Amino acid sequence: MTTARTAFPPPHPLVVRARRLAHEVLAPRAEEVDQEGIPASSIEAVKRSGLLGVSAPVEYGGSAAPAAVARETAEILAGACCSTWFVQTQHHTPVATLATCELPVRERLLGPLARGELLSGVAYAQLRAYPRRPVRVTRERDGWRFDGTVPWYTGWGLNDVMLLAGVTDADEVLFAFTEARQQPGLRPSPPMRLAALTAARTVSLELDGLRLSDDSVALRAPYDVWAAGDRPKSTNASPAVFGVAAAALDLLDGDPDSEETARALRARLDEVRQQAYALADHPVPSERIAERLACRTRAYDVMRAATTAAVVAGGGRSMDLGSRAQRLSREGMFLLVQGQTAEVRAAHLRSLSR
Structure with missing residues (x-):
């Protein structure tokens, strides 16, 4: 007499990679990282893992994995080293933004981000302070000018690019990409000392006439339209x-x-x-x-x-x-x-x- 066994499907390849990354790289270093910061070698391991393209379109080098896979890999990384998880989780918003974008920046950046060649941060939480405008965007002849303060930006010194957002005088949100480095019109604070996740290298950003071209823009929409889609995510x-x-x-x-x-x-x-x-x-x-x-x-x-x-x-x-x-x-x-x-x-x- 044989006993029936329940067959479980094999784990998704990205789940297998996430477990390996967690076991071999992230968890063994987590206490050291907590005190000393995320090393570049950990970021390079994340980039090589393929996890940065978990939800990205296949035609751009991503995996277009189901939401359940993206959630499981996030659980694994956060449980192994929450600081590293927090830096890489910022990356998925720029990827999702570009995946639904029909502007020129999509062809320039979606592939490198989906393949893990570049790591992106985000600077848009200040939009939720509306009707205050911590970051103001004004139209200039050949692009856009950003002024104000981004109170939180994670991954400074680890990210290659950032997706920066502000609000225009016409009450539109505007998202645009720029290099994640000090440059004319963009100055970071010293890294913040926090009770947790200091390792994730969080700074504030002072914007004083940062100029970005039209071909850096990834999203432009009325604030109310953007907010209607943003609010449910945090629930x-x-x-x-x-x-x-x-x-x-x-x-x-x-x-x-x-x-x-x-x-x-x-x-x-x-x-x-x-x-x-x-x-x-x-x-x-x-x-x-x-x-x-x-x-x-x-x-x-x-x-x-x-x-x-x-x-x-x-x-x-x-x-x-x-x-x-x-x-x-x-x-x-x-x-x-x-x-x-x-x-x-x-x-x-x-x-x-x-």
Whole structure:
């Protein structure tokens, strides 16, 4: 008599590459990176992995992988080294922007970005401060002038290019590419010292007459049109939250005192992850917003419990700056505010008052 076995499909090749990158490069260096910064060798390994083109069109050198694959690779990278994940995750917005763009910059940059030849950062979170305009864009004869302050720019010294955004006097958003370096009209601050992810090299950018040509523009649209598509994105739970939570629970393996806690938290993590991704796959991003926000806050709750359990299980050793449990706890704190909007903040605070 034979016993039937459930057949599971093999993992996607990019998932295999992400696991190898995490196991061989990112996780072994994570505590050192946390204290000293991301080395260029880690960025080069990410570029070679093919993961920067996970969602990019095949005809430009990408993989056009399903959303589920992109989420799983993000979980793996975030759980291994959240700083490195955060630098490379910026890259996917420029790729997505170019993939739907019909302007000349698409042919110039989409291929190099999809193939990992170039790494891009983003400087557009300030758009969410509208109607304030931290970055103002004005039309000039042969292009556009940018003035103001970008409060957060991640990956300085690691990125090759950046996608910069501002608002025009006509209340349009304008996104344009430029080199990620100091240049006339663009000056970075010293790198910020943060409670977590200092390694990701975050700076602010002062813009004083930065001039970019028409052929650098990737998107120009009325603010209201852009915002309608942007707002729903932040209501979904980030795959990084699940990656950091899972990595924290892995630290409990082999500890008899933690076995019951780990089992219970893994069940909660699996449940909220499944719900979060079902909502993310809903065909209408602007629907079920209340459910998405509630699920996002539940994901935070599980992550916070998982990282706390790792710290508690580690005891006094967790206070050492070289402790993996402590690093994951601080990274979890960072994820509580990463991608935060006023709507997300209000929903999270309401959940904490209950």
